[in-house]
Amino acid sequence: MGASDFSKLPHIGEPVKRKEDYRFLTGAGQYTDDIALAAQAHAVFVRSPHAHARVRSVSTDAAKAAPGVIGVLTGADVAADKINGLPCGWLITSTNGEPMKEPPHPILALDTVRYVGDQVAMVVAETLEQARDAAELVEVDYDPLPAVVLVADAAAGSVPGAVVHDIAPDNHCYKWAIGDKAAVDAVFAGAAHIAQLDLVNNRLVPNAMEPRAAIGSYSRANDEYTLYVANQNPHVERLLMTAFVMGLPEHKVRVIAPDVGGGFGSKIFLYAEDVCLTWGARKLNRSIKWTADRSESFLTDAHGRDHVSHAEMAMDASGKFLAMRVHTDANLGAYLSTFASAVPTILYATLLAGQYATPQVYVEVDAWFTHTAPVDAYRGAGRPEATYLLERLVSRCAWQLNLSQAEIRRRNFVTSFPYQTPVALQYDVGDYGACMDKAEALADVAGFAARRADSEARGLRRGLGYSSYIEACGLAPSNIAGALGARAGLFECGEVRVHPTGSVTVFTGSHSHGQGHETTFAQVVAARLGIPVENVDIVHGDTGRVPFGMGTYGSRSISVGGAAIMKALDKIEAKAKKIAAHLMEASDADIDFAGGEFTVRGTDKKIPFAQIALTAYVPHNYPLDKLEPGLNETAFYDPTNFTFPAGTYICEVEVDPATGVVRVDRFSAVDDFGTIINPMIVEGQVHGGVAQGIGQALLENCVYDRETGQLLTGSFMDYAMPRADDFPEFKLGTVCTPCTHNPLGTKGCGEAGAIGSPPAVINAVLDALHPLGVRDLDMPASPHRVWSAIDAAATS
Ligand code: MCN
Numbered sequence: 001m002g003a004s005d006f007s008k009l010p011h012i013g014e015p016v017k018r019k020e021d022y023r024f025l026t027g028a029g030q031y032t033d034d035i036a037l038a039a040q041a042h043a044v045f046v047r048s049p050h051a052h053a054r055v056r057s058v059s060t061d062a063a064k065a066a067p068g069v070i071g072v073l074t075g076a077d078v079a080a081d082k083i084n085g086l087p088c089g090w091l092i093t094s095t096n097g098e099p100m101k102e103p104p105h106p107i108l109a110l111d112t113v114r115y116v117g118d119q120v121a122m123v124v125a126e127t128l129e130q131a132r133d134a135a136e137l138v139e140v141d142y143d144p145l146p147a148v149v150l151v152a153d154a155a156a157g158s159v160p161g162a163v164v165h166d167i168a169p170d171n172h173c174y175k176w177a178i179g180d181k182a183a184v185d186a187v188f189a190g191a192a193h194i195a196q197l198d199l200v201n202n203r204l205v206p207n208a209m210e211p212r213a214a215i216g217s218y219s220r221a222n223d224e225y226t227l228y229v230a231n232q233n234p235h236v237e238r239l240l241m242t243a244f245v246m247g248l249p250e251h252k253v254r255v256i257a258p259d260v261g262g263g264f265g266s267k268i269f270l271y272a273e274d275v276c277l278t279w280g281a282r283k284l285n286r287s288i289k290w291t292a293d294r295s296e297s298f299l300t301d302a303h304g305r306d307h308v309s310h311a312e313m314a315m316d317a318s319g320k321f322l323a324m325r326v327h328t329d330a331n332l333g334a335y336l337s338t339f340a341s342a343v344p345t346i347l348y349a350t351l352l353a354g355q356y357a358t359p360q361v362y363v364e365v366d367a368w369f370t371h372t373a374p375v376d377a378y379r380g381a382g383r384p385e386a387t388y389l390l391e392r393l394v395s396r397c398a399w400q401l402n403l404s405q406a407e408i409r410r411r412n413f414v415t416s417f418p419y420q421t422p423v424a425l426q427y428d429v430g431d432y433g434a435c436m437d438k439a440e441a442l443a444d445v446a447g448f449a450a451r452r453a454d455s456e457a458r459g460l461r462r463g464l465g466y467s468s469y470i471e472a473c474g475l476a477p478s479n480i481a482g483a484l485g486a487r488a489g490l491f492e493c494g495e496v497r498v499h500p501t502g503s504v505t506v507f508t509g510s511h512s513h514g515q516g517h518e519t520t521f522a523q524v525v526a527a528r529l530g531i532p533v534e535n536v537d538i539v540h541g542d543t544g545r546v547p548f549g550m551g552t553y554g555s556r557s558i559s560v561g562g563a564a565i566m567k568a569l570d571k572i573e574a575k576a577k578k579i580a581a582h583l584m585e586a587s588d589a590d591i592d593f594a595g596g597e598f599t600v601r602g603t604d605k606k607i608p609f610a611q612i613a614l615t616a617y618v619p620h621n622y623p624l625d626k627l628e629p630g631l632n633e634t635a636f637y638d639p640t641n642f643t644f645p646a647g648t649y650i651c652e653v654e655v656d657p658a659t660g661v662v663r664v665d666r667f668s669a670v671d672d673f674g675t676i677i678n679p680m681i682v683e684g685q686v687h688g689g690v691a692q693g694i695g696q697a698l699l700e701n702c703v704y705d706r707e708t709g710q711l712l713t714g715s716f717m718d719y720a721m722p723r724a725d726d727f728p729e730f731k732l733g734t735v736c737t738p739c740t741h742n743p744l745g746t747k748g749c750g751e752a753g754a755i756g757s758p759p760a761v762i763n764a765v766l767d768a769l770h771p772l773g774v775r776d777l778d779m780p781a782s783p784h785r786v787w788s789a790i791d792a793a794a795t796s
Contacts, residue, residue: 001528001570003738003745007675009527015680016533020518029259032213032230037287040215041070043277044131045290046121046138047299048113051147051371051709052162055111055120055140062137063123068130071284072138073276074121075110083107083279086270087244088336091486092176092345100174103165103369105335107245107272107279113142114164114334115371116711117299122276124288147371147709151308151329154368164334164369171369173332176345176485178423179362187323187360191314195397201385202779203306203331203702205719206378210261211297216277217287224252227278231257232267232511233551238543240270240338246279253278257541260513264692265377266301267513268553269338298714303702304378306331307344307385311393313358319401321412323360326352326389330367330375337376339553341367346484347382347472347554353421354390355432355468355646356412361422371709377553379692379754383471388779391467391759399770405466405763406436406445409648413468418740424484425472427644428740432468435670435735436648442731443650443668451652451665461655462665463768467760469649472642473748475554480641490556491638493548494564496525496572498631500617502610503535509549510561511541514688515750516681517557523677524562524744528569529609530596547634555748558677559643559739566743567635576612578627583607583615643739643747647671649690651760655768660787662698662765664726670733671752675745682749683732689753690730695722696754697761701780720780769793 006012023029060072085104094100109120121138125131148154148162154171164171188194214229225248231237234255241255242248260267277288292300309328315321330344349363380387398408413432420426448464455462475481478489495507506525510517522536539545552561577591580598584591590601599606616631652666669686676682699720703712713719738745758779765781766774773793777785 001743003675003743006743007738007745011523011527011533013676013679014523016519016523016678018516018519018681019522020516031210031259031261032215032228033291035215035228035258037215037217040287040289041124041126042128042131043280043288043290044123044135045119045273046123046135046140048109048116048118048120050113050142050144051116051149052145053113053142054145055109055113056143057141058121059139060121062139063134066130066134066137068126069134070124070126070286072121072123073108073280073283075106075108078106078108079110081279083275084245086272087240087338090488091339091342093485094174095177095485096175100341101165101168102336103167107275115373116709117296117373118334119272122280124280124284124286149370149372149704149706149709151331151368151370154370155329155366162371164371168369173336173367173369174341175364175366176349177364178349180360181362184323184325184360184362188312188314188325191322192317193315193401195313195315195393195400197311197393197396199309199389199392200778201305201307201388202696203375204304204378204696204700205298205702206264206266206301206304207297207721208262208264208266211292211294212267212271212273212301213291214274214277215287215289216281218282224254225278225281226254226256227274228256228258229274230260230267232260232263232513232553233549234511234541234543235509235549236551237270237274241275241278245275254544256544257511263513264379265304265381265553268551269302269376295714298719299711300373302337302374302376303333304375305385306375309389311389313393313397315397315401319397319403319408319411321356321358324352324358326363328363328365330365331370331372332367333370333372333374335374337374340374340376342486343377343382346481346486348386350423350425350484351383351386351470351472352390353423354387355414355470357414358412359422363423372704379689380471380751381554383751384755384758387467387469387755388759391469392762395466395763395766406440409436409466409468424480426641427470428641429737430644430646430672431735431737432646435646435672436468438733438735439648439650439668439670442670442733443652443666445650448652455654461657461768461772463653463655463764463766465651465760465762465764465767467649467756467763469752469756470644470646471751471755473555473645473751474559474639474643475556477639477641489638490550491636492550492560492564493634493636494561494568495547495634496565496568498572498613498616500614502531502613504529504531505537505539506565507539507546508561508565509546509551510557511552513552515552515557515685516678520558520677520681521562521565524565525569528566530594531609555750558744558746559742559748560637560639562744562746563639563742564635564637567637568633571633571635572631575627575631579612579615580607640741643674643742645671645673645747645749645752647752647756649756649760651757651764653761653764653768655765655786657772657790660783660785660790662781662786664694664728664761666728666731668731669753669756670735671749672735672737672747673749674736674739674747676734677746685749686732686753687730689751690757691722691727692754693757694727694761697758697779697781698726699780
């Protein structure tokens with residue numbers, strides 16, 4: 001079935017209420033911490049208070065003798081049991097001829113700690129309180145060493161002795177570049193205009209509502225491990241843990257990710273605690289539970305962003321983009337986390353062409369180790385960093401050439417598809433002008449001048465900010481990922497099991513942790529089979545039940561996981577048609593299937609889907625020599641390209657120059673997600689993403705002390721999260737150009753809001769402050785920063 005026929009089916013485009021919400025809203029969800037295994041013990045991790053120190057000794061005697069303690073495990077035990085470090089650098093290699101440095105990442109530190117929160121020992125006791133008390137008794141003798149926390153200091157080598165890993169004495173992990181440097185330099189040499197920009201993409205803490213949690217258990221009877229874990233991709237977690245870390249046969253480990261209370265990227269990775277609990281369960285012969293407290297989450301969940309960049313755009317006299325040149329320093333933190341090497345490279349540099357037909361783009365990335373928590377994917381992962389840089393630069397081009405923010409964008413939009421960018425990607429389809437038209441109408445741009453005058457009359461400044469984003473979703477086609485240096489592509493698997501009564505259970509390798517897959521995937525199946533949505537259940541998050549999976553991130557689930565299910569449904573339909581042909585004594589080729597009924601073309605013969613299902617399992621009078629019983633099919637789907645959601649966001653702010661307080665007055669977002677399965681769920685995704693993006697732009701900032709490496713923003717008292725009263729009612733709209741290469745026509749929607757919104761907000765603040773001489777501002781645009789920028793402009 002083609003994407004265009006699919007989009008016309010019943011249930012597609014309907015705002016079906018989320019099936020999963022009943023259990024979430026009635027407190028019946030089952031999160032990892034809700035699970036209590038028989039005789040389960042509790043773990044507490046002893047963590048480094050230093051950003052960098054030699055570990056002289058770890059004494060566990062007093063802790064082991066404390067009441068209720070079952071065991072205390074340290075780096076020495078890890079080494080004795082030959083447990084490897086976490087795998088790193090799974091996704092990219094250097095491009096400068098030097099291999100990427102891949103230092104070991106021990107699951108418990110042996111002789112060196114490399115960031116505040118690095119785990120040194122695991123204390124296991126009968127109760128959580130006993131484990132906490134005993135953890136206080138573990139004596140670690142540290143020899144503190146100098147620490148480096150900023151990429152600028154790492155790159156300059158300005159902190160003597162602050163070497164994170166011996167294999168990278170200059171703290172440089174890799175260099176990666178894309179584009180034709182010589183061609184770009186030549187264009188710059190003759191350009192009529194050049195705009196330049198230095199900017200920082202601020203470091204963020206993910207702060208999912210449910211902290212990380214896991215329970216390791218081991219059955220001696222079957223020699224099998226089970227790990228319950230708040231994780232976004234259980235099969236990959238299992239693969240990495242068995243193949244790389246513990247050296248176990250994969251079938252002996254079951255990973256279950258039950259209800260998960262948000263991940264936003266931070267629960268994709270294999271964390272050290274997960275391995276400690278799995279290994280510890282066998283070693284101590286007890287099931288062991290650990291749930292991070294909020295302070296541990298701040299310290300040890302992989303952080304996001306943290307880029308420092310210089311960007312330049314070369315233009316002709318009319319403002320047409322000719323070439324772009326970017327250099328970015330990326331902070332990787334103390335270790336290479338699972339996807340960390342892909343974020344500032346494949347997921348960032350390749351998106352820097354944006355929506356524009358810039359003929360030449362060259363991007364160079366240097367990635368650095370520092371004594372901070374590992375940095376990895378956080379909602380958008382590389383694409384918000386690309387969009388922020390590009391959209392800030394484009395608005396700067398507009399101001400430099402005295403064009404409007406809309407005009408510079410319209411002059412440079414890609415208008416014909418497919419479009420090959422100079423940085424590897426090929427956009428299949430889009431209509432960027434239509435998104436901007438609709439966004440300008442929603443934002444009432446025509447009425448802005450009057451609103452600005454009104455603000456000025458009240459002593460306030462008002463600004464309008466544009467951001468036209470594009471992102472690559474549906475990670476990741478193996479062919480493209482491989483060509484860019486990735487060591488693995490990311491397909492997806494789906495199994496459709498039709499029961500004899502005609503109801504259906506679907507097993508998907510995607511994982512839902514807030515995105516509503518139990519509803520939208522059921523809509524897809526119900527639409528295809530012509531059955532009620534209630535007759536379809538979606539199973540996910542369990543390696544013991546789902547054949548295989550690559551998990552959920554990169555807004556891939558509907559376009560890759562959903563497409564795998566569609567492939568399995570194709571097979572179901574083909575087999576069902578054979579059964580129908582047999583029952584109606586017709587040829588397979590004459591059978592049509594629509595609206596839940598099989599018909600013989602040109603006759604009035606018909607059979608409902610449920611009858612075919614029953615026949616498949618009750619095969620009397622059935623040609624068993626030609627068809628096996630049962631109606632159960634599995635498919636793997638590897639996309640041929642990314643999907644490219646795109647849109648224009650327009651933000652309107654009012655700034656009080658006396659206090660520096662920024663108020664978002666209006667926010668309009670128009671997105672092209674191709675075919676939309678469930679508009680209510682999609683709106684919710686955009687709302688959440690925009691809230692996170694505005695949070696980054698105005699409030700959130702993860703700060704380490706530059707000398708000591710202590711996390712200064714380690715609680716909600718110091719790290720400002722956005723709240724509902726920070727936002728206006730968002731105005732949302734859509735444009736639909738269906739994706740051309742997946743059978744649903746969908747493009748991902750889960751990250752768009754977080755990608756498109758930060759530059760729209762900052763461009764709006766800069767637009768408001770332009771008359772006061774402010775030309776530059778880094779995120780978050782806190783009152784202090786805004787006030788200082790106004791003050792500095794007034795006194796310069
Ligand atoms: N959808 C749709 N029509 C489309 C596109 C999507 O109806 N054209 C629906 C999908 O069927 C799905 C939802 O929208 O129910 C999101 O789909 P998709 O864009 O495929 O994204 P994923 O399901 O792969 O989710 C991942 C994405 C990412 S990468 C982050 S980060 C993120 C996000 O989703 N983390 C979230 N949204 C989140 N929402 C919640 N509540 N919690 C998180 O941790």
